[in-house]
Amino acid sequence: MSPEIDTxxxxxxxxxxxxxxxxxxxxxxxxxxxxxLDGETVIRLKPVMGYMHRNHEKIAEGLTYIGCFPYTDxxxxxxxxxxxxxxxxxxxxxxxxxxxxxxxxIRVIMAELTRLVNHTAVTGFLLNDxxxxxxxxxxxxxxxxxxxxxxxxxxxxRMMCNYxxxxxxxxxxxxxxxxxxxxxxxxxxxxxxxxETLLTKNDIILQRTQQVxxxxxxxxxxxxxxxxxxxxxxxxxxxxxxxxxSVYPRVQxxxxxxxxxxxxxxxxxxxxxxxxxxxxxxxxxxxxPTTSPSISPKGAAMGKAPxxxxxxxxxxxxxxxxxxxxxGFFLVSDGSPQPYRYRIRPPxxxxxxxxxxxxxxxxxxxxxxILGSIDIVLCEVDR
Amino acid sequence: xxSLDQLFVEVTRSLVSRLPPWLAPWASMLATIxxxxxxxxxxxxxxxWLERKLIARMQNRLGPNRVGLYGLxxxxxxxxxxxxKEDIVPRxxxxxxxxxxxxxxxxxxxxxFAVLPFGRNMVGADLHVGLLYFLAxxxxxxxxxxxxxxxxxxxxxxxxxxRTVAQIISYEVPGVLSVxxxxxxxxxxxxxxxxxxxxDHWFLFTPWGFVAGAIxxxxxxxxxxxxxxxxxxxxxxxxxxxxxxxxxxxxALWYMAEFLEAFxxxxxxxTLFLGGWQGPPIPFWILAALLALLVGTAxxxxxxxxxxxxLALVALGGLYARQPxxxxxxxxxxxxxxxxxxxxxRGTFPxxxxxxxxxxxxxxxxxxxLVTILAAGLWSLMPFPYGTVLAVLILAASYAVLVRWxxxxxxxPRTYVLAD
Numbered sequence: 001m002s003p004e005i006d007t008x009x010x011x012x013x014x015x016x017x018x019x020x021x022x023x024x025x026x027x028x029x030x031x032x033x034x035x036x037l038d039g040e041t042v043i044r045l046k047p048v049m050g051y052m053h054r055n056h057e058k059i060a061e062g063l064t065y066i067g068c069f070p071y072t073d074x075x076x077x078x079x080x081x082x083x084x085x086x087x088x089x090x091x092x093x094x095x096x097x098x099x100x101x102x103x104x105x106i107r108v109i110m111a112e113l114t115r116l117v118n119h120t121a122v123t124g125f126l127l128n129d130x131x132x133x134x135x136x137x138x139x140x141x142x143x144x145x146x147x148x149x150x151x152x153x154x155x156x157x158r159m160m161c162n163y164x165x166x167x168x169x170x171x172x173x174x175x176x177x178x179x180x181x182x183x184x185x186x187x188x189x190x191x192x193x194x195x196e197t198l199l200t201k202n203d204i205i206l207q208r209t210q211q212v213x214x215x216x217x218x219x220x221x222x223x224x225x226x227x228x229x230x231x232x233x234x235x236x237x238x239x240x241x242x243x244x245x246s247v248y249p250r251v252q253x254x255x256x257x258x259x260x261x262x263x264x265x266x267x268x269x270x271x272x273x274x275x276x277x278x279x280x281x282x283x284x285x286x287x288x289p290t291t292s293p294s295i296s297p298k299g300a301a302m303g304k305a306p307x308x309x310x311x312x313x314x315x316x317x318x319x320x321x322x323x324x325x326x327x328g329f330f331l332v333s334d335g336s337p338q339p340y341r342y343r344i345r346p347p348x349x350x351x352x353x354x355x356x357x358x359x360x361x362x363x364x365x366x367x368x369x370i371l372g373s374i375d376i377v378l379c380e381v382d383r
Numbered sequence: 384x385x386s387l388d389q390l391f392v393e394v395t396r397s398l399v400s401r402l403p404p405w406l407a408p409w410a411s412m413l414a415t416i417x418x419x420x421x422x423x424x425x426x427x428x429x430x431x432w433l434e435r436k437l438i439a440r441m442q443n444r445l446g447p448n449r450v451g452l453y454g455l456x457x458x459x460x461x462x463x464x465x466x467x468k469e470d471i472v473p474r475x476x477x478x479x480x481x482x483x484x485x486x487x488x489x490x491x492x493x494x495x496f497a498v499l500p501f502g503r504n505m506v507g508a509d510l511h512v513g514l515l516y517f518l519a520x521x522x523x524x525x526x527x528x529x530x531x532x533x534x535x536x537x538x539x540x541x542x543x544x545x546r547t548v549a550q551i552i553s554y555e556v557p558g559v560l561s562v563x564x565x566x567x568x569x570x571x572x573x574x575x576x577x578x579x580x581x582x583d584h585w586f587l588f589t590p591w592g593f594v595a596g597a598i599x600x601x602x603x604x605x606x607x608x609x610x611x612x613x614x615x616x617x618x619x620x621x622x623x624x625x626x627x628x629x630x631x632x633x634x635a636l637w638y639m640a641e642f643l644e645a646f647x648x649x650x651x652x653x654t655l656f657l658g659g660w661q662g663p664p665i666p667f668w669i670l671a672a673l674l675a676l677l678v679g680t681a682x683x684x685x686x687x688x689x690x691x692x693x694l695a696l697v698a699l700g701g702l703y704a705r706q707p708x709x710x711x712x713x714x715x716x717x718x719x720x721x722x723x724x725x726x727x728x729r730g731t732f733p734x735x736x737x738x739x740x741x742x743x744x745x746x747x748x749x750x751x752x753l754v755t756i757l758a759a760g761l762w763s764l765m766p767f768p769y770g771t772v773l774a775v776l777i778l779a780a781s782y783a784v785l786v787r788w789x790x791x792x793x794x795x796p797r798t799y800v801l802a803d
Contacts, residue, residue, distance in 0.1 A: 018538050040542075040737055083543030205734050210794050236802045254801035265797065272799060290559040364542075365736045 015043065015277075018364070022051050028125070029378030033367065039169065040363045045356045049349075052382035060342035065091050065309055068342065073160040074381040076348065078118045079109040081151065082322040084164035089245060090318025090329035091166040095311035096304060098337070102169025104247045105288045110146035110154070110163065111186040111246075111320070112277040112284070116188065117229075118148050118323035119270040119277075120195075122375045123305065126265040126267060128370035130208050143191050145185055153177055160176075166309075185281045192274060198270065209264035223354045227325025227347050229374060232269045233261035239321035244380060251283040270375075310337050324348055324375050328372065344383060348376040387667065388709040391418075392504045400402070415507045419496045426641045428458035434642075434726050436797030441730040449545075453683065468631035476628065484531035485629065485636035490645040492798050499650055500575050502660045513574040514566065517651060518559055521606065524644060526550040528625045531637070535628035543624030544720040546737055551606050553741055557748035558602030561595040564759035565655050578659030585658035590774040591758040594782075596656035603648030605640055605744070609729060612740055649721035653714060657721075662713035670708050671700025682727040747789050754781045 030051035036044035056075070060068045068218040072087050073080040083155035085107055099107075124140030148158040153174055155163035163170050199205055213224070230237055238255045240248040256272035258265030311333045319328035325347025332341035350369065351374050359367045386393075399411045432447060432454065439446025447454030472481055495676040497507035498516055510516055523546050532544020566572060586592030605612035626637045653659060678684070679691040735743065758774035765773065 016542075017540060018542070127733055130575050133438060133729050134733065135438075135442050135730050138444065142443055199729070202732070204735055206794050207732060207739050207791070208736060211791075232798075236800075241803070254803065257800040259799070260796060268797065268799070272801075363736055363738060 002321065008082055013038065020042065022048075029369065031376075031378050031381070033371075035055075035359075035364060035367060037364055038322045040365075042359050042362055042364060044368055044369065045354050045359045047352065049132055049352070049378070050382050052378045054379075054383065056346060056383040058341050061339060063339075064337045065311070065339060067140070068339070069161045069165070070160065073162050074379055075344070075346065075383065076118075076322070076324060076327075076377040077123055077159055078244070078377060079114045079323050080157075080161040080321060080326060081114040081163060084162065085111055086318060086320045086322060087329050088164045088166050088328040089320055090331050091311070093316035093318045094314065094331050094333055095166065095309075099246075102170045102172075102289045105284050106173060107164055108247050108251075108284050109167075109281060109288070110161075111149075112281045113147050113150065113181075115273055115277045115323045117144050118375075119274050119377060120144055122372075123195070123199075123267060123270055126263075126369065127205075128185070129368045136195070138293060139191075139195060139198070143188070148185065149218055150181055153180070158240070173199050174178055178288065181281070181285060184227070185278055187284065192271060195239050196271060200271070205262065208366075208369060209267060209373075210262055212263045212362060212366050213373060214260060214262045215332040215354060215358055218356060219357060220261065223357075224350050225354060226268045227322070227351065227375075228273060229266055229325065232258035232265035234258055239319060240328055243318060243319070247284065247287075248280075251280050253277075253280050266373045266375075310335060315341075318347070322347055324377075324380075325351055346380045346383060348374075348378075348380040349383075352376050352381055387703045387706050388503060388711075390709070391502070391711070415497075419507060419608055420493065423493050423643055424639065426646055427639045428462065430642045430646055430722065431617045431638070432458050433722065434729070437723065437726045438730045441727070449471070456499065462635070465632055465635040466635075470631040470633060471538055471628075473628045476536045480530050480534035481628075482633070484527050484534060485633045485640065487530060488524055488527035488640035489643070490519065491520040491638050492640050492647060493642075495520050495647045498574055498648075500578050500654060501714055501784070502709065503555075505660075505711060506575055509573055509575045512572045514562060514572045514577070514655075517574075518555075518562070519522070522551060522555055524606070525642065527640070531629070532625040535625070537628050538623050539627045543627070547608065547625060550608070550612065550737075550740060550744075553744040554605035555610075556588070556604040557744060557752040558606065560656065560749070560752035561602070561755060563599040563752075564591050564595045564755045567756065567759050569764050574654055574659075577659060578654055581658040581661055582714075585661070586656045587658075590760075590771060591755045591760060591762055592656055594778050595755040595759070596652060596749065598748050598755065599655065600652045600724075602744075602748060604645075604725065604728070605797050607644040607648055607734055609641075609645060611724060612735065645725060646718070646722065649725065651715075652721055654716040657717045660710035660714040661714060662708060662710070664707040666704060667706045667708050668700040668704040670712070671696050671703075675700070710794070742789070747785050750785055751781065 009316070011164060016037045018035050019032065019039055020035055023031040032048040034044075034046040034048060035042050051199040054074075056071055060071060063071070068087060069084055072083040075083045088107075091097070120140040120143055124137035127136035128134060151161050151163075152158045155161040155170070156175060157274075215229065215233050217233045217235060221235060222232050225233075226237070226239075234257050236257055237243070239254060240253075253276045256269050256276065258269050311331075313333055313335045315330070315332040317328055317330045319326050321327075326345060327347055328345035330341070330343040330345070331339050355371065355374065359372050362370065395411060395414050397484050398414070407490060433526070435457075436446040436454070447457035449455040450460045472478055495517060498510050498513040500506040500509075502724050528547045528551075529544045535541075564592050565577060568586070569575060571580070587596050625632060629637060648690040651788065673691045679689055681689060684692070685706040754777060758778050759779070762770045762774045764770065
């Protein structure tokens with residue numbers, strides 16, 4: 001998609017180097033893009049990251065396995081529940097812990113609610129990047145708040161949930177929680193319809209997003225892109241289906257796939273995924289077992305207190321389909337209570353690597369929209 | 384008992400008539416200038432309040448509500464804040480131009496109000512070339528913006544300023560052409576003359592006037608850089624656009640220029656296409672009763688205040704019951720309806736990209752504006768039903784053709800696979 005070269009004699013022009021970020025209204029955090037512009041067209045774009053580096057992986061080597069959970073909340077602060085879940089899955093693989101039935105269902109319910117929160121919010125932010133004056137974003141946040149109320153009721157915190165544990169979840173659901181969840185699940189399709197009325201067929205949005213920031217299928221696969229971005233390019237790869245972890249094999253749902261792989265596809269795939277998530281939620285809430293032998297991690301495999309939890313020597317990689325893509329934790333245990341090595345595979349970071357490929361030849365205004373459509377959280381990118 | 388319609392005119396006249404004759408013309412001029420100069424900042428301040436309030440309601444928020452009743456003192460608080468902010472000039476900036484630019488932006492916008500007929504006999508100066516005056520002054524803003532962008536010595540400002548100049552020049556063409564139809568039909572450039580020509584029918588309700596009005600309003604929105612044409616200050620790309628490097632009172636002046644020009648665009652659309660201060664002869668008591676109802680049911684007002692307001696309105700309505708609603712109320716009501724549309728657009732739409740924006744001006748609005756001239760000619764020259772029908776047909780056909788031509792081939796409805 002390089003700009004056409006005009007051989008006619010013309011005015012001498014210079015390229016302009018513009019520094020978008022690290023303090024810029026739409027870089028979604030402290031992220032910097034050094035864009036070289038020819039007029040308004042991007043001819044080079046260098047992402048600069050690392051401003052949010054917090055040394056998460058190294059810190060984790062000095063913590064107990066359970067002690068790592070609050071840190072994962074801060075990775076992708078929209079999706080604390082799925083971050084917890086991914087680490088829990090990795091630890092369970094490492095130590096061979098069985099998860100209680102009710103615990104599995106609660107985790108799936110939380111994970112799908114998180115997907116709703118994330119996709120709703122990111123769509124709102126995408127529209128903000130396109131220049132809408134906050135209206136879609138605030139509509140999205142209104143719905144997000146309702147789900148955050150649910151998270152708060154279950155975990156005590158709206159965003160930094162720290163809820164999932166190896167073997168299950170930290171606490172059982174409070175009384176009346178399931179009814180509240182049902183209310184939200186039943187009301188959500190109406191909100192999505194309203195949201196789509198505002199956006200899906202809006203001519204300005206079509207013009208701004210269709211054929212913009214196309215990600216070809218081969219590049220997406222070879223760059224290791226995962227999540228909605230990969231599926232928007234038409235690759236049928238959803239870890240919920242591929243790995244079949246937790247209770248996902250037991251629920252019916254489809255994987256929406258795009259055809260073009262542009263920003264519009266990424267937007268609409270997220271909307272369709274939310275509709276599928278609602279189906280999963282309905283089935284999971286229906287099938288949620290009422291009684292359970294153990295939800296908290298105080299099972300047989302855990303020892304008496306989490307502090308003394310020692311997995312056997314070895315290594316394990318646990319991954320889940322987080323809202324942003326494949327979120328994986330690689331853990332090496334030397335038999336001590338702390339992980340010997342703790343490594344995260346962050347979907348935001350790996351999805352961000354194709355930014356320049358998508359932006360070349362596009363207008364500078366598109367860069368912001370493309371960045372918004374990738375769906376990144378800088379805390380996860382930089383860790 | 385004087386006429387409510389001519390209230391302001393008569394107050395001025397009675398004041399001036401007491402002065403010595405050599406002073407009277409000067410005093411009457413000064414009164415008009417003073418009124419406009421005092422009203423402009425007030426209009427601007429409450430436009431920001433109105434916009435924030437309306438957008439907030441569209442977004443499930445309350446908007447300003449801390450300072451004063453309904454947040455009505457918020458603009459004043461903002462003004463005080465702007466005054467005491469540090470004035471920062473970037474290193475290497477052209478200090479003189481940097482200072483001059485916002486002033487050059489505001490001055491012509493205030494001058495615009497001189498030719499605007501606010502009501503019957505309420506016009507600062509009824510120029511023969513009022514319309515030309517408006518078009519000429521309206522485009523001075525582009526100089527100011529380019530001055531500001533250039534003098535700031537910032538890439539964001541510069542990019543924003545270049546975009547603005549391109550945008551304003553492009554949108555002026557269809558904007559001016561859409562006005563040509565009005566000039567053709569009325570045969571005058573005087574704004575008072577144009578309003579009086581709309582006594583029987585507002586131009587909005589003629590086929591050509593509807594289209595020309597829409598084009599004029601859209602070009603106007605583009606010229607004042609508001610959503611969906613707010614490219615020059617696209618904050619998601621260019622931070623603040625041309626005013627990135629401005630702070631304090633200079634920044635406030637930029638905003639004042641923008642808001643006043645937005646108001647002026649609405650006011651001129653009203654004047655040119657919505658019949659200006661003309662309105663159907665509805666008796667004044669109906670308006671007073673409606674307002675009394677509104678005040679009486681306002682829950683956030685204290686009971687004594689409500690009672691007082693209702694009493695005052697009932698007394699006013701009774702006093703002027705038989706008179707029609709004053710012309711200046713009609714003018715402001717129409718203008719504020721258009722202001723509402725402006726805010727509504729801002730609350731709903733994302734922005735176009737710069738190339739799409741230019742394409743919209745040159746490939747859609749410009750040919751459409753040319754067609755309105757033809758339609759206006761047919762409408763005014765041919766006898767009643769034929770001219771109107773032909774104008775509607777021509778406009779509808781060219782609209783359909785232009786929409787089809789302008790639609791990028793790449794836009795398509797998408798099909799999605801739902802895989803297992």
